[in-house]
Amino acid sequence: MRQELMALMAAAPPPVRRALGELMGSIKAGLEAAGQTPKFIDARARVYDWRNLLPMLTDIRAKLDRPIAARLRRRGKAKTELVRLEEQFALLRRAHEQMSLMFQISYALVNVGGEFQTSEEVLEQSAEVLIELLEADLFVCRLRDEYGEWVNVAANTQHGTSTPILVRAMEESIPGHPVMQAVASKQWSYVLSNNLMSSERGGESYDCVAYQEGYRSRLAFILRGHDTQPFGLIMLYSRAEAFFGGYDHQFLSDCSRIVSLTVGSRLEVGRDALSKASGGMAHVGNNALSVIKNCLELVKEDMEAGIRAGAAPLLRQFRTSFDLAREIELIGCALGGAERLRGAIANLLDAVDHPRIMHYIRGEEVLDLDPRSPQDEEG
Structure with missing residues (x-):
């Protein structure tokens, strides 16, 4: 073979x-x-x-x-x-990591601040949580003022270094600015920007300040209420290119909703407490002040009338033992105090939407209800 x-x-x-x-x-x-x-x-x-x-x-x-x-x-x-x-496991692991991060953010936002604070302070505290857990380098907080402009109310870096001097107020009508456009659209809850050059140079910033200071990416959370109206902005910056692109869309959307919910709830609780307190004080205090003021005014009018008719023998005898002018002056001071208290009650009503905090004795902080304006005090 x-x-x-x-x-x-x-x-x-x-x-x-x-x-x-x-x-x-x-x-x-x-x-x-x-x-x-x-x-x-x-x-x-x-x-x-x-x-x-x-x-x-x-x-x-x-x-x-x-x-x-x-x-x-x-x-x-x-x-x-x-x-x-392996791909599914990687997705599950990433989802688990982001879910764990979401729980950390939620827990920190719920537990931050255990006392009444202004809108600026609440927004700043929430931004401090986000800059740490999302590992950003800079945060900027903005609130809308009575003129409709978004005013810079707080800014800080991760390690407390100097912050860039960003534009103080921004209008929603700024052309080509993605954050302002998203605010006006009433739909988006966050905006990612990876080109922080000015809009004149094809970028997504109002000016080049952040870019010149070395920041290359931005994540802006648009805080909205139940009516979808925006009430605050928390803008995070990073020096790394496209840094926030590592988080997926659902995570950032959920994060924005949680920040809106926690910040909005804190503001609403404080506003509701002030509203009830100021309403009760206005009801009781104004009634009591009206009685006091009316009585003092009647006494003052009677005394002034008596002085003008000072020829009466009984009144002349009364004037020898009392200084009527001084008594009238004291009554005037009492009337001024009553009027000032009425102004404080009015300020308490205004504090529902625009609270002001002042330092009190022993380091305590209280509402500033003094009806005298800072200009009056300086004068």
């Missing part, structure tokens, strides 16, 4: 001879590895020349390759499935 095969191979052209030799070597190695021997369908079939030998060897090699190919296909499918599982 061996001699016949050698003779058939010798008769084949050189390229075919090399192919036959490689096929036979491959078949021998495959049979030894599989522990098999070739099986012919028709044992009487004979090979007469190399033209019959080549397809026969090819058929044997193909049969040996079938289980190998099947194993490779199974391995390929398993590898594809493994890749898919």
Whole structure:
């Protein structure tokens, strides 16, 4: 058999001879590895020349390759499935990390500040939580004033270094500014900006101050109430390129809603408490002050009338024992005090929307209800 095969191979052209030799070597190695021997369908079939030998060897090699190919296909499918599982695991791990971060942010925002504070202080405290947990480098807080402009009320860096001098007030009508456009649209809850050059240079900032100071990306949370009206802005800056793009859309949307909810709730609770307190004080205090003021005014009028009619003997005797002018002056001071208290009650009503905090004794902070304006005090 061996001699016949050698003779058939010798008769084949050189390229075919090399192919036959490689096929036979491959078949021998495959049979030894599989522990098999070739099986012919028709044992009487004979090979007469190399033209019959080549397809026969090819058929044997193909049969040996079938289980190998099947194993490779199974391995390929398993590898594809493994890749898919790894991708799903990576997504789940990322979702878990962001969910854990969301819980940290929520817990910190709920627990920050245990006393009544102004809108500026509440916004700043929330920004301090976000700059730490989101690993930003700078925060800027803005509130809308009575003229509709968004005023810079607080700014600080992660490590307390100097902050850039950003524009104090911004109008919603600024062309090309993505944050102001998002505020006006009443839909977006956050805005990502990765080009902080000025709008004149194709960027997404009002000016180049932040860019010149080395900041390259910005994440702006637009705080909205239940009526979707914006009431505050917390803008985080990073020196890294596209830094906030690592957070997915759902995470940032949820984060913005949580900040809006916690900040809005703190402001509403304080506003509601002030509203009830000021309403009660206005009801009781104004009534009492009206009685006091009316009585004092009647006494003052009577005394002034008595002074003008000072010829009466009884009044002359009364004036010798009392200084009526001084008494009238004291009554005037009492009337002034009553009027000042009325002004304080009016300021308490105004503090519902615009509270002012002042330092009191022993480091305590109280509402500033003094009706005298700072200009009056300076004068």
